[in-house]
Amino acid sequence: QVQLVQSGADVKKPGASVKVSCKASGYTFTRNAIHWVRQAPGQRLEWMGWINAGNGNTKYSQKFQDRVTITRDTSASTAYMELSSLRSEDTAMYYCARDPGGGNGDYYFDYWGQGTLVTVSS
């Protein structure tokens, strides 16, 4: 069965960077895109960007364009999201989610990781 397993919770100081991993299993990793979505406490879900796991192409939300980098390691079936210049407002649960479409994607999410809590605090 499809599973996305994320790395554990992390605490960072303002100005630092965080890198969250998302290991996929149960399907051919390169056939589907992976998106990253975050949820600050009590807030709505917020899309950050996605990567075509096959060719490595990425697309980012303009809000995060300057600070986020999404990569993947096909040999490890793992996607990564790195967010830099962290501030307290970045404290949130970060989710990876699979796009059910092949190629260029369908832009919704059929399987989600369990979430990674990133806390930004001095």
Next chain:
Amino acid sequence: DIQMTQSPSTLSASVGDRVTITCRASQSISSWLAWYQQKPGKAPKFLMYKASSLESGVPSRFSGSGSGIEFTLTISSLQPDDCATYYCQQYYTYPLTFGQGTKVVIK
């Protein structure tokens, strides 16, 4: 950005009731809308795509409708397991955006 607005924010209903959640887009999104269910402390669960296409394995008491700017998610007979927050998401254009959520509680 396309703003997604859900109503109500909280809905209280009895087991067996028919429940309807509305999602409105700030501009037309055709039928490019998905719905998710999120329980406390859990990741969202995918329910529906293209406004009315039910994901495999989702109970048939869930249904969706709408196109353009107004959409609804209906639970035909509310069950205790349906207590959750429901989110709509547009995928008509970037950035992909979500509604603020509708919390469904049992009366």
